[in-house]
Amino acid sequence: MPRCKLTPRIVSTASADGKSKVDLFDTEVPGLLLKVLASGRKRYYTRQRGDDGKTRERKLADARVVSLNQARDLARQRLASAFVPAPCEPAPTLQAFTTDQLLPYLRSYKRSVRTDEILLRRHILPRFGDQRMDQIDRYDIQRWVQDLAATYRPATVNRNLIILRYAYNLARRWEVAGVTDNPTSQIAQLKTDNKIERFLSAEELQRLLAALEGKQNPHLAGIVSMLALTGARCSEVLHARWADIDLLRGAWRIPQPKATERRYVPLSSAMIELLQSLESCQHSAYLFPNPRTGRPFTSIYNGWNRARHEAGLPEVRLHDLRHSFASFLVNSGHSLYEVQKLLGHTKIKTTERYAHLSNERLLEASNDVGRLISSASPNQQEPRP
CATH class of the missing domain: 1.10.443.10 (Intergrase catalytic core)
Incomplete structure (x- = not known):
């Protein structure tokens, strides 16, 4: 991996010396290199390490088309732009995410999606539909849960909360722009008592x-x-x-x-x-x-x-x-x-x-235990003849 200060003379006389290619790295503009092929062709490239730790090469220009100074200017622009954060794409509204991504996905596999559609339409989207997903915070959701609990049973409230939580989990899994947090993660479900004792004789x-x-x-x-x-x-x-x-x-x-x-x-x-x-x-x-x-x-x-x-x-x-x-x-x-x-x-x-x-049946089971204990008691008297 030869490093040197590239000059017009080095660019014009460089050769592969019997190798398939030779890379000459410029010391004046770190990240600029001249790639010399066995065929004699010469191209300028930039090489830099990304945020993920991987090194990537990108073709810059043919050495026959641009001069060394032009190649350095182009390389500086490209390498400098890598450190300028790209403008963040705004997060979608909950209505847009639900319509474009959530519901089509649920319909592809879930048989009870009709119930989810009703809950979204009646309770979730009227409250949060026009807000961007990154603007809905935990306080808003907690107030919404409390408002629902004043009218509906805990099981219904929890079902709404589960759907909203699932929507955010999917958005994060799919790396939807702007959605980096799940504001429902710290919201506890309401306690329910769904034990139904009614059965027919x-x-x-x-x-x-x-x-x-x-x-x-x-x-x-x-x-x-x-x-x-x-x-x-x-x-x-x-x-x-x-x-x-x-x-x-x-x-x-x-x-x-x-x-x-x-x-x-x-x-x-x-x-x-x-x-x-x-x-x-x-x-x-x-x-x-x-x-x-x-x-x-x-x-x-x-x-x-x-x-x-x-x-x-x-x-x-x-x-x-x-x-x-x-x-x-x-x-x-x-x-x-x-x-x-x-x-x-x-x-x-x-x-x-x-x-x-x-x-x-419970009484019968209890009597069985009583009879078992009575028969095993050492104080039990022998029956008289």
Whole structure:
């Protein structure tokens, strides 16, 4: 790596001396070099180390076109410009980032993106949409959380906060201009109590099914019965297809459940009898098609709401049938692992909130412990003959 003060004579007489190339570094302008090739061609280059520690060479000019003095002037301009910080591109507004990047990404993989769109439109963008992402600070977000908490439940507030936090995490991961911090990082979620204790007894379920008979929707009783017999989600039952039902093996394949993996639900004998009684297999791809459209129902709330009031169970929700399914299993002595598999949960912690034990079973378990301790007590007297 020869270093010398380049002169017009050295530039004109330099040769590669049998090598493929020779680099001559100018000592007057550090970073300027003359590259002499074996073919005799000569070019000026600049070489400098970047902020990442890597050294980069860039072609400056052909030695036949510019003089040495001109090459030095050009090199000084280029090397000096490397130390002038480039003008910072302003951060996008949250509205622009959401429209151009966040939502297209969420739609590409997330099935519940519709809920995110609603929360963004109703709660997040009206408050922060017109602000640049680097101008939204923690104080603004904390005040927003407090305002939401005054009207909405903690779970709803936390869902909004999670979406906003995710938006900033993505912006930083994608190196969006101007976004260097996540202002939601120090904002704690609100405490929630989502433990739902309501589940139906066998008598309540029979009363509810009786109230469903003869309703305007001919499939309502079958839909509710399938929810109770399988513990499936309402959307899974409404979109169930005959092509996914295997009556011989007693299995129902759910192609795209909430966890995005297909799973198989075993069909009990009562469930198979219900399926065999359905007439939709003769004319529809769906188990419970809407008679007017032939497509799955978008909502069965009206008929369900009338039936639950007639049954004297106005507080019972459709999703409580899923809670009840898990409770029936646990109260019958089945393990949480079995309940987890039947409900399609990936985490046992999720299953635990559905596994409500009845007071009778808890009392039975407590009595078992009492009998065990009594039988092992050394003070217990032998029975008299």
